[in-house]
Amino acid sequence: MPERPEIVCICGSTRFVQQMRRANRDLTFAGVIVVAPGEADELITDEQKAALGALHLRKIDLADRVLVVNPDGYIGQSMRREIAYARATGKPVSFTGPVPSDQ
Incomplete structure (x- = not known):
C-alpha cells in the first residue's frame, strides 16, 4: 500500500445514490x-x-481525482459545475457511464 492512499471525490446526481454508495464501497475496499x-x-x-454545493467543491480540493457516477450518461447542472471546477484545478476526471459529448 502506498504511503498515503489515493483520495477520490465522488460526484453524481442524488438520483444515483445507490450507485454512488456502491462506488464508495468498491473504492474503499480497494484502499x-x-x-x-x-x-x-x-x-x-x-x-x-448552496452550502452543500460549496462544501462539495472543498471536497474536490482534497481529492487526487474525481469520479463522476453517471450510469445513464446523465450530467446535471451541479455536476457540470463540479466537473469544470475539478478540471480547472487540475484534477483528473473519470466517468462510470458514457462520457457526454460535450465533456
Whole structure:
C-alpha cells in the first residue's frame, strides 16, 4: 500500500445514490479514501443546497481525482459545475457511464 492512499471525490446526481454508495464501497475496499456528496433524507432549502454545493467543491480540493457516477450518461447542472471546477484545478476526471459529448 502506498504511503498515503489515493483520495477520490465522488460526484453524481442524488438520483444515483445507490450507485454512488456502491462506488464508495468498491473504492474503499480497494484502499482508497473516498469523499462523497452529503445525503439528506428530507427536502433541503435552497440555502442548504448552496452550502452543500460549496462544501462539495472543498471536497474536490482534497481529492487526487474525481469520479463522476453517471450510469445513464446523465450530467446535471451541479455536476457540470463540479466537473469544470475539478478540471480547472487540475484534477483528473473519470466517468462510470458514457462520457457526454460535450465533456
